[in-house]
Amino acid sequence: MNWRTRGIFRIAGIGIFGSLLLAGSWLGTPAPLRASNERRGEHTAQEASANFENLSGRKRANISAGGLEAPETGWSLGENLLVNGDFSKGLEGWRxxxxxxxxxxxxxxxxxxxxLKMENTYSCGPFAKLAVNEFVAPPGxxxxGGEIKAPDLIDPKMPIAGAQMDLFTDCETQLVNGSSEWLEFAAKxxxxxxxxxxxxxIAINGKSSGSFWFANMYVRKEIAPLFETFMLYPNHRGYLFADQAQEVRVAVTLNPGPYLRxxxxxxxxxxxxxDSGAKTDRTxxxxPDDFTATLDFGPLPAGAYQVRAxxxxxNGEVLFEQPPYRVVKVNSEPGALLKAWIDDRNLAHFGDGAPHFVIGIYDTSGYSNSPEYYARAINEISQAPINMLINYMITNAPISAINAYTDALQEHGIFFLPSVNNFYEDARWYPRGLAAKLGASTQDDFTARYASALEKNRAIVGYYVQDEPKVDEVARTFHQYQIIKANDPAGFNLVVLDRPRDVQFWKDAVDVVGVDPYPVWLPVENYIAEVGDWTRMAVQAVHASRPVxxxxQFYQATAIASWPTEQQLHDMSWMAIAEGASGVFYWSHGMRALGWVRDPAEKAALLGSLVRVTKEIKDLEPVLLRPDTQVLTAKPSQDIVTREKSGADGARYVIAYNHGSAAALARFVLQxxxxxxxxxxxxxxxxxxxGKTFEDEFDGYEAKVYEIR
Incomplete structure (x- = not known):
């Protein structure tokens, strides 16, 4: 996504500012970190129907979604950890x-x-110019950030300067244009x-010229609030339906510090x-530092509840509280009200209302009001058992064209996630024409009208809200989430991240978290197990209580790399599933990927690989939808990762992959x-x-699925 430019970090190393690629920037000053949303009051969550007990039929019935009502609060910043960050002692502490x-x-x-003044850039050579501080950060x-003044750039349109902490998950400040005034720049x-x-x-683009000044540079540790909460269940938009468990579960993390006993x-x-003020509580x-708090909603009448820790x-005085979660208890099954939802095992329900293992793909194409316009691309895609699709190029389409597109997709059982990641007026690709057609006066009004217009389209099962975003997009994505839920309360919002450690900050701003590792960047010695690592990190970050x-990777990343082989495509897919993914997407059928392969034979071969791999997944979908079970007595070997299932017919399955690059022998002992x-x-x-033991050898990073009868 973002046209796959981020691999420059891995290949070019220090050349980040030469590529002018940003990651993880948040504007702001080194003040206490407060989760805030200044526009939140404009679109509060609508109240659900008062008649919760009798909601039925496939209609919305004014039901409203729940979830976290306001961003988490209470974060603060520690002291500046840099050595001589304000340059009051000249260059002491800097190399x-x-x-x-x-x-x-x-x-x-x-x-x-x-x-600190930077001038005569040419005298330091053609590459990025650096000032490195002696401070080395421990885990945390x-x-x-800091301040910069750069008044005399030759090309003021070219952002050229910023600050970075190497190995901080590609964490950098935003890059800065020329300015005669001091500017603050930061990353959180x-x-x-x-x-x-x-x-x-501190880094300066090697092609820059002119003079620059830096001041008050800082690194400050982010100090967690006294406690944090995360609703484990209900795990989808706060919906608590009659056919689901009635115990609400909240993960609580306590950070009391040394001053509280x-x-x-x-x-x-x-x-x-x-509405009524009826309540229940538990103390x-x-x-302990980490525990799960619960409330029994079984005896409670249906309705909308605020759940607050x-x-x-x-002496009972309030020391701190976090914003509440909204839980909507409905005496109905979800299929009676929602066109798409996530169940309590993180499985996506859509179309026929049954759970599905998501097999999705990205595409890029123009738009039309005629379903026949899309037929060629969709026919090609549908050779694989794809059930969900994202298309960047339909963002600007009129609602009539989106409806035509989904009509064409539905001929093949494919559902759609429209992309709304540019629905911000400061975004380069903001769909101003479509906003005007919908009569929208602001970006919030546009999002509301767009979601409302698509709410009745049952092929629209959610929205693609961010594509490899920086962490500073969390707040406004959370705000957009409230607007979307108010106007289209069914479905699921998806974010895809290229920094898996960021998942912890996104888990309440979306319904589904995606990660896109893309490990095939070099001719040889690629770390394919990154796919498993990133998936596992995401699952852990959401406490296994949200879909991942x-x-x-289904494209050629660089000129020196190659397309993933069919074996690699197979291995990466099953690695993700072994680590807990409840869906896989493939990037991409469109531009910079399969759409740019000109040799018909090569294109057919690549598509054939995708078709065969996805059919293998589809064939096992009934098993993937069943709960995990214990099949083995122990781990097969140090490097072999497994996930174990059983089929409805009593067959057992072990999904396994080799996490190491070297061949490994594994010994499986059945229960x-x-x-x-x-x-x-x-x-x-x-x-x-x-009768109980079998052995097998795995190539490096190889994945296998065993059927045991």
Whole structure:
């Protein structure tokens, strides 16, 4: 996504500013981090129908979605950890070239502190110019930034300067254009993983010219609030339906610090009905650092409830509380009200109302009011058992063209996620023409009208809300989420991230989290297991309580790389499934991918690989939709990762992959005897020893699915 330019980080290393690629920037000053949304009041969640008990039929009936009502609060920043970050001691603590950088005690920042001047850039060579601080960050989450003045650029349209912390999951500030005034620049949520070694760097594009001043550079640790909450269940838009479990579960993480005695603390979880004030609560005294708080909604009447957690002190005083979640209890099954939803096992329901394992693809095409216009591309795509599709190029289409497109998709059982990631007036590709056609006066009004216009289209099962976004998009994506839910309460919003450690910040801003590892960048020695790693990290970040869909690389990343082989396509797909993905997407059928392959024979071969791999997944869909079960007695070997299932007919299945690059021998011991073991790819029989044990060898990163009968 974003046309796949981010691989420059991995190949060019330090050349990030030469590519002018941004990651993880948030505007702001080094003040306490407050989760806020200044436009939130414009689109509050609508109240559900008062007649919750009798909602029936396939209609909306004024039901409203729930979920988190406001962003999490209480974060703050620690002290500046840089050595001499304000340059008051000249270049002490900094390593740089004296030919390009020198302290400037005459040009001072707005707070009177001295600055670091960069000039004569040509004298330091053609590549990025760096000033590196001695501070090395231990594991944690950080905010970085400072101030810059760059008045005399030759090309003021070219952003050229910023700050970076290497290995912080590609964490950089936004890049800065020329300005005669001091500008603040920053990045939030820079994650340092255990085992990394990350210096702080100021960087200048090697092709720049002119003079630049930096001042008040900082790295500050982000300090968590006294406690955090995350609703584990209900896990989809707060809906609590009659055919589902009635126990609400909330993950609570306590961060009391050294100044509060745990024995004095109480966590109270309370549910209050919005209209009548009816409530129930539960308290947890001397709570541990991490636990699950629960409320039994079984005896409660249907209605909309605010579920709020509060931290109380010794005398019952309120020490801190987080924004509430909205839970909507309805005496109905979801299929009676919603065209698409996520069930309590993170499976997507759409179309016939049954659960489906998502097999999706990206495409790019123009638009028309005629379904026949789309036939050629959709016929090609539908050779694979695709059931969901994202098309960037339909964003600007009139509603009539979207309806024609979904009519064509439905001929092949494919459902659609319209892209709304550019529905912001400051976005380059903001669909101004469509907004005008819908009579929208603001971006919020546009989103509301767009979602409302598509709400009755049963082929529209949600929205694609962000494509490899920076973390600073969370707040306005959360705000957009409230608008979409108010106007199209069914379905699921999807974000796809190229920084898996960011998932923790997105988990309440969307319904489904996607990750897109794309590991095939070099001719050889690619780290294919990255697909499994990213999927696992995402599943863990959402506590396995939200769907994770992994986007699989189906394109040639660089001129020196090749298309993934069919074996790699197979291995990456099943790696994701083994690590807990409840759906896979493939990028892409369109531009910069299959759409740009000109040789008909090559294109047919590549498409054939996709078709065969996805058919293997589709063939096993009934099993993938069943709960995980225990088939083996122990882990087969150190490098083999497994996920275990059973079929309705009693057959057992082990999905396994080799996490290592070297060949590995695995020994599988079954819990109960079997008559046969078959590797489904190729239908290869494996010998069973003593009725319970079989061995097999895996190539590096190879994935296999065993059918055991």
């Amino acid at each position: 740089t070239s004296a030919r390009c950088f020198h302290p400037d005690f005459l040009t001072r920042a707005p707070n009177g502190k001295p600055s 989450v950080y905010s970085i 949520h820079c994650i340092v993983a255990p085992g990394t070694n990350s210096p702080f760097r 745990r024995e004095d603390l109480v966590i109270q979880l309370e549910a209050v009905r919005s 947890y005294k001397s709570p 509060t931290l109380l002190g010794r 869909w992994t986007v699989i 109960s005897p079997a008559q046969s073991v078959t590797v489904r790819r190729g239908m290869v029989k494996v010998e069973i020893k003593d």
